[in-house]
Amino acid sequence: MMNAIISILLLFTALTLPYLSVEQQPKFFTCSSKDKCDECIRTFGCAWCSDPDFTGKRCQKNEEFTTKCNPNYIMDPKIAISYEKETPLTEVKPRGSNNGYGSNTGLYSSSQENVVQVYPQTIKLRLKPNEGNPHRFYMFYRQAVDYPVDLYYLMDLSNSMKDDKDKLSLLGDKLAETMTNITSNFRLGFGSFVDKVVMPYVSILPKKLIQPCDDDDCYQCIPPYGFRNHLSLSANSNLFVNIPSFSLIEPCKDCAAPYGFRNVMSLSRDTSKFAGQVKSANVSGNLDAPEGGFDAIMQAIVCREQIGWREKARKLLVFSTDSSFHYAGDGKLAGIVKPNDGCCHLDNSGLYTHSTIQDYPSVSQVNLKIKENSINLIFAVTANQVDLYKRLGNHIEGSSCGMLSEDSGNVVELVHQQYDKIRSSIEMREKDLGNYLRLKYYSRCLNLNGPLIETNKCDGLKVGETVQFEIDIELLSCPTDRNEWNHKFYIYPVGISENLTVHVDMLCDCACQYPGHASYEENSLRCSGHGTLKCGRCECDIGYSGDDCNCTSDADKIDKCRPGTSGSLCSDHGVCKCNKCYCNSYSPNEAFWGEFCECTNFSCPLINGKLCAGHGSCVCDKCICDEGWIGPECACENSISNCTVGQDNEICSGHGTCECNKCVCNKTGEYYGQYCDKCPRCPNKCPELKDCVQCKVHNSGPLIKECDECNMIIEVVDYLEMTDSVEFCSAYDEQDCRYTFTYELIGKKIKVTALKNKDCPPQARILGVVFSVILSIVLIGLAFLLMWKFFTSMRDRREFAKFEKERAMAKWDSGQNPIYKQATSTFKNPTYCGT
Ligand SMILES: *[C@@H]1O[C@H](CO)[C@@H](O)[C@H](O)[C@H]1NC(C)=O
Ligand SMILES: *[C@@H]1O[C@H](CO)[C@@H](O)[C@H](O)[C@H]1NC(C)=O
Ligand SMILES: *[C@@H]1O[C@H](CO)[C@@H](O)[C@H](O)[C@H]1NC(C)=O
Ligand SMILES: *[C@@H]1O[C@H](CO)[C@@H](O)[C@H](O)[C@H]1NC(C)=O
Ligand SMILES: *[C@@H]1O[C@H](CO)[C@@H](O)[C@H](O)[C@H]1NC(C)=O
Ligand SMILES: *[C@@H]1O[C@H](CO)[C@@H](O)[C@H](O)[C@H]1NC(C)=O
Ligand SMILES: *[C@@H]1O[C@H](CO)[C@@H](O)[C@H](O)[C@H]1NC(C)=O
Numbered sequence: 001m002m003n004a005i006i007s008i009l010l011l012f013t014a015l016t017l018p019y020l021s022v023e024q025q026p027k028f029f030t031c032s033s034k035d036k037c038d039e040c041i042r043t044f045g046c047a048w049c050s051d052p053d054f055t056g057k058r059c060q061k062n063e064e065f066t067t068k069c070n071p072n073y074i075m076d077p078k079i080a081i082s083y084e085k086e087t088p089l090t091e092v093k094p095r096g097s098n099n100g101y102g103s104n105t106g107l108y109s110s111s112q113e114n115v116v117q118v119y120p121q122t123i124k125l126r127l128k129p130n131e132g133n134p135h136r137f138y139m140f141y142r143q144a145v146d147y148p149v150d151l152y153y154l155m156d157l158s159n160s161m162k163d164d165k166d167k168l169s170l171l172g173d174k175l176a177e178t179m180t181n182i183t184s185n186f187r188l189g190f191g192s193f194v195d196k197v198v199m200p201y202v203s204i205l206p207k208k209l210i211q212p213c214d215d216d217d218c219y220q221c222i223p224p225y226g227f228r229n230h231l232s233l234s235a236n237s238n239l240f241v242n243i244p245s246f247s248l249i250e251p252c253k254d255c256a257a258p259y260g261f262r263n264v265m266s267l268s269r270d271t272s273k274f275a276g277q278v279k280s281a282n283v284s285g286n287l288d289a290p291e292g293g294f295d296a297i298m299q300a301i302v303c304r305e306q307i308g309w310r311e312k313a314r315k316l317l318v319f320s321t322d323s324s325f326h327y328a329g330d331g332k333l334a335g336i337v338k339p340n341d342g343c344c345h346l347d348n349s350g351l352y353t354h355s356t357i358q359d360y361p362s363v364s365q366v367n368l369k370i371k372e373n374s375i376n377l378i379f380a381v382t383a384n385q386v387d388l389y390k391r392l393g394n395h396i397e398g399s400s401c402g403m404l405s406e407d408s409g410n411v412v413e414l415v416h417q418q419y420d421k422i423r424s425s426i427e428m429r430e431k432d433l434g435n436y437l438r439l440k441y442y443s444r445c446l447n448l449n450g451p452l453i454e455t456n457k458c459d460g461l462k463v464g465e466t467v468q469f470e471i472d473i474e475l476l477s478c479p480t481d482r483n484e485w486n487h488k489f490y491i492y493p494v495g496i497s498e499n500l501t502v503h504v505d506m507l508c509d510c511a512c513q514y515p516g517h518a519s520y521e522e523n524s525l526r527c528s529g530h531g532t533l534k535c536g537r538c539e540c541d542i543g544y545s546g547d548d549c550n551c552t553s554d555a556d557k558i559d560k561c562r563p564g565t566s567g568s569l570c571s572d573h574g575v576c577k578c579n580k581c582y583c584n585s586y587s588p589n590e591a592f593w594g595e596f597c598e599c600t601n602f603s604c605p606l607i608n609g610k611l612c613a614g615h616g617s618c619v620c621d622k623c624i625c626d627e628g629w630i631g632p633e634c635a636c637e638n639s640i641s642n643c644t645v646g647q648d649n650e651i652c653s654g655h656g657t658c659e660c661n662k663c664v665c666n667k668t669g670e671y672y673g674q675y676c677d678k679c680p681r682c683p684n685k686c687p688e689l690k691d692c693v694q695c696k697v698h699n700s701g702p703l704i705k706e707c708d709e710c711n712m713i714i715e716v717v718d719y720l721e722m723t724d725s726v727e728f729c730s731a732y733d734e735q736d737c738r739y740t741f742t743y744e745l746i747g748k749k750i751k752v753t754a755l756k757n758k759d760c761p762p763q764a765r766i767l768g769v770v771f772s773v774i775l776s777i778v779l780i781g782l783a784f785l786l787m788w789k790f791f792t793s794m795r796d797r798r799e800f801a802k803f804e805k806e807r808a809m810a811k812w813d814s815g816q817n818p819i820y821k822q823a824t825s826t827f828k829n830p831t832y833c834g835t
Contacts, residue, residue: 141428342365349424
């Protein structure tokens, strides 16, 4: 039982020990438990001493090393930030003297060539994992005046868009003028698309390939008229043949063969060409409702050269359609399974060559290319398609969606609006961040005195206004692959092809772990020539071990660190070096030692919260008791002083045993008390003692002759005191006098205390009282009897008198019963005539 308790106690202390010591001594535990330089510096607040001559714990709190370790050998890489490229933001000045540039905003940018909108451009960060606080750096964005704009108008030219095309050709000049008003540096381009020229998207009947539009759409009646003179009278009869039929029918002229995508007009400053190009473009026809717009978007983005996108320009791609779109997977309907490769495939005439070879691109492919090329995609779609394209826009970075009227009459306002919307908001995004870093953006946006809000987006921006972003970066952990410790990522404003390039140097190990450092030495003598000295410690070659690598480690010898062959190595409380256990110490007042670190000085039984009951010391899990104490817990006093009373008295009054200086009374349950001397149910000693008391105190009784034989001390008192420890006795002598006394057992001795006076009855009076009581009872009884007799006889006499009187009053004799009838009756027959 005791063993079980002790082992539970041991188990409990062993389990709680590491946690307790962490709580009490976090610094002690965290730094000093690291025994490699890289593990040490990755721990918050710890530094490593790589001095080979240093003795003691090499990993400690960094400030503790200032005196102990040679400063040249302290490994404590510091986090840092350095600005590598800092071209200032392009200044925005109010327009002063006429410089020819600028716009109607009244502002101009000081430099037109190398506009800079993002500051800084390159920074270098040195980061450590597990730093207490994330590292913060700043980034600025300012929109330059007159920033170049490239607008490429991509139009669905299926037959239903004919009116839109006509309208756009009319509005082309206005669009160019509006945009030129915004920026003087504006370029415009135009492209169109239909769909892949295969079934089921497009009819491939030979006739339809030449003339895909329905006849109804293409042939027109001329307006009706009353009379027209077609041919005046003439001698030339041949002319008559040319007279058209009664109603003129003209074939559809501008319905051309279908195609996938065609770059009609590359981006150009000559915006006046735009309207003409749109006008001369021919509509075409296809079969199904969705169009091949994704093919066209992909080509328009990736064919940077053919389309003519500039690097430093706001790139707007307006996508105008009245129907939905085909996307990756739809190609299967026509047997096209080769996925889209996201590359440019335009021939010299600007026609998409891989239309029937590759499938449509997927949404994420489009999004990826949009991000790579910083293009703002504007969907200009008819009302019935707005919902669809808005949802598509959620998956495409920097895109927006506007509603086109049926004939594209509002296209100029739409483009202007969407451009303003795009331009006035700025959103920061990151690229190639990886899994080990975490960014958080904060900004006050335009409200410079306002609160710092966690956001990567600001709205309502005007030209020349600067927005500051504060960016927190945190290295979550060190990548396992060392090649990733030098990492580069980009932070860019969405839709702008400028960025902040961030080089991150992850401080995940120590220079002294690599050749070239003073603390690095191969086959070092300090390591007995069998190991490499790294950061002050030996890293032994295979087959050697120990601090100095002068110990050949054989696998079977490792068993010398185990109790038996199966026990755990150094009882899990130490390390096995050179076939010897070196015990850990987790906290200064708890020690492990012993050959296998199996001993502790804190795993002894606790009694009342004290190790070894406070009467011994704990040595190797066993209590060594102080003098006068025994037992496994030292809780037992080695003495019998509390079991006896006086010198000669028996231990526990002979009714129990003395255990740990305490009486344990016999199990019979009769005796109790400190000395097992109390026994409430035992027959008392009153009868035994009464005769002696009578003779000694009252000089009477049967023992009067041999009174000297009563060998006891009797104390005579006037008043008897009753306590728990005394027994009370009383007895009557020959004169019926009551005498009382008490006795007390002290060990074997009896102490008697007797009352001096006895209590005798007053004899004569009592008889008199008794007789008078009896007499009066008899007399009263007699009186009652007499009264009763008198009353009853009175009553009897009265009753008798009454009876007599009634007798005298009786009128008649009672000789015959008046109601008696004769048993026979006589009847006479009246008709009887005889006698
Ligand atoms: C362009 O700006 C001029 C002058 O600022 C203005 O008169 C004209 O209406 C603007 N054109 C358009 C299409 O907004
Ligand atoms: C449009 O069609 C007409 C007649 O078929 C043709 O002459 C013209 O070249 C076509 N335009 C373009 C841009 O292909
Ligand atoms: C970031 O900007 C630099 C020039 O400042 C450029 O070389 C690099 O390609 C840009 N990177 C991205 C991802 O845009
Ligand atoms: C080799 O080990 C012994 C203890 O076994 C030690 O005293 C000695 O200093 C070590 N030798 C070297 C060169 O480190
Ligand atoms: C255990 O031993 C250590 C080191 O000798 C000592 O500092 C500590 O006080 C001891 N603890 C107990 C409970 O005896
Ligand atoms: C009570 O205990 C004492 C001491 O152990 C023993 O000598 C004695 O016989 C016991 N008496 C009874 C009645 O068990
Ligand atoms: C013995 O008696 C002394 C004095 O009354 C007391 O302090 C001590 O605790 C007792 N010992 C035991 C084991 O009960």
